[in-house]
Amino acid sequence: MQSLGAVKVTGQRNRPIDASAVVAAKNKVLSNQFASSCGFMGGYSAADDDVTLAYLRSFGSLDEDFSDLSPDGNATAPAASASSPGAGEIPSTPSAACAGSDRRFAAGRNWIARKDKSLTQAFDAYEAGDYAEARGRFEEGWKKLGYEEAALMLGRLHLLGLGTPVNTPKAIEWLNEVIDARYHPVNDRLRYDPKKPDQINTRIEATLLLARTYLTGQGTQRNPEEALRLWRKALDFGFEPANTLIGQAYLSGVGTPVDGLKAVEALTASAAAGHTPAMLLLGQLYHHRAPKQPPGIALDLEKAGAYYGAAARAGNLEATYAFARMLDLGEGTPKAPEKAVVLYKEAAVKGHADAQNALATFFYRGEVVPQNYATARQFFQAAAQRRQPDAMFNLAVMLAQGQGGDKDMAAAYAWCALSKGLGHEQAAAALPAIAAKLSPDEKSRADAMLKPAPKKS
Structure with a gap:
């Protein structure tokens, strides 16, 4: 009896730090939700992935409306970077080896951080809708201690024109302050947890936000090549789902020529890390049902079923339906309508x-x-x-x-x-x-x- 096979999901890559440990100052000073009026600039959400992927598939249409990236309701506060201290917090391990002067600077910085309230006050003002006050407090926190959260929020405020006129070039400067900060490839690297896809650090959030700005051309010229570069940077920072975006870029020719083999390579790595949209895309590619099927990818119903099945077990409804349909029709496996009905029901009730x-x-x-x-x-x-x-x-x-x-x-x-x-x-x-x-x-x-x-x- 022919089997649909299995996809091994590891959820790991190299030996990065545990994402659950990436909890520093911001979790201490922020409520769980904020930015009710922040719109599409709210904290990162895994739900944005599907929207961005859909946009990538249709990239190039000047009539495409990207306003759907604005999520409804409050955005969840993103997890803080392990390198960003807050009130009462001791800074984490430095990104690189410290000299004596570095240690003295860190000791002084810690003394200031124990007494500094600027970040707390900035987010309080932001939640209250007093964006001008928030901007001033964020700038104060940046000048005092170089809070990455402050630079990220200043980038958002300038991008949306909250408490200051819209100024995308200034927003890009602030976001780059976070992205280009000192970085240790082992100590500072995020460990992606597919069970907690929204848990990222400030550095990755700034990278994704800037990539989206260049992709959509919000307040600046569209630059898909730069968006692709930033997705690769996010991957280097430990954000495994960036490989899904990179793979879709190769499928759609966004910032790079179409290349099906490179797309599969990137998507396979993302799927192995546990990212379900990558599993679904791979299933569609091997099933020859991808929205944009590139040449050179052979039909492989066994692999298609394996990836659909893996994504279905992770809760993806589209994959659940696709896997059920293969079982129903006997594609790549003997017909099994009794199993198909179970999967149809699982997706139907949702x-x-x-x-x-x-x-x-x-x-x-x-x-x-x-x-x-x-x-x-x-x-x-x-x-x-x-x-x-x-x-x-x-x-x-x-x-x-x-x-x-x-x-x-x-x-x-x-x-x-x-x-x-x-x-x-x-x-x-x-x-x-x-x-x-x-x-x-x-x-x-x-x-x-x-x-x-x-x-x-």
């Missing part, structure tokens, strides 16, 4: 529209599971509400025939029309037949569903 539609068909036909029109209709409707064209048409059929619930010709017509609008050929063929059976009242109600009245202000 809101994956294609999985909801697939699971509904099992209940509709009574395959593997007992036939249940009511449950099928429920899942078709859930998927239809997420704009899944097949589910829209299937729901329309059940509504027109009164299967799994009350018959409703008006709703059947509306869902069939919406499915047709998304290019569904069967819906286009069935729509005239449904329309011919509508009473005037049902036609009026269907039109109201398709063109709801504007809400009164």
Whole structure:
């Protein structure tokens, strides 16, 4: 019996420091959440990875709207760098060997840090929305002790124009202060933990922020080559998911010529470190279902299934659906619909529209599971509400025939029309037949569903 294989996930690279130990001054002085009005400049979130990858796939379109990078709600405060002391904290091991003068400087710096409140006051002002005061306090903290957090926040403030006019060149200067600080490749290197993907240090956050600025051209000229250089720098700092961005850059030709082999090399390293978006991309490449399939990557269904399976076990819904579909169709493995149903359900209950539609068909036909029109209709409707064209048409059929619930010709017509609008050929063929059976009242109600009245202000 042919196996889909397995992907080994190590979550480690070299011997860097443990990410959970990268907790210094900022965790002492900050609340868990801040920057409610910071918008897209909030702390790093692993959720940004998928947005950036989607943007990379469509790079080059001047009509592309990148405003989706603005997350809703408060941003989580990023983990502090191990090298950044705060009030009451003793500085960590220096980045390089210390001379006597270095030790005397460190002792003096520590004495100041014990008494200094500038960083605490800066973040208090920031949380209160007093950005001008925050900027002054951050500048004070930078002048006194060179807090990396202060430079990072000053970069954000200038980039967004909070407490100061928008000044992207000045923002870039501040971010480079963090990126170019003294760095020890062993002591200061982050250990990426795939179970805590949002836990990064200040240096990496500044690098990713500057890369995104160059990628999008926010307040400066687009420079994808510089974005790619900064992703490589983030990788050197220990941020393993940067390899996923590098791999996607090679796939899309962002800042470098398209190179499928280099893309696979980078993505394989990222997947081995435990980054699930890299696993999904590799599955799509070997399955020949990648958004942009480069030449030279051979179809390998066994590898595709292995990477889909690894990403599914890590909780990726798209990979869970893709792996279920391979099992359902017998791609790279003997057909196993009973296993596919389990995976479809796992993704369906978490809101994956294609999985909801697939699971509904099992209940509709009574395959593997007992036939249940009511449950099928429920899942078709859930998927239809997420704009899944097949589910829209299937729901329309059940509504027109009164299967799994009350018959409703008006709703059947509306869902069939919406499915047709998304290019569904069967819906286009069935729509005239449904329309011919509508009473005037049902036609009026269907039109109201398709063109709801504007809400009164």
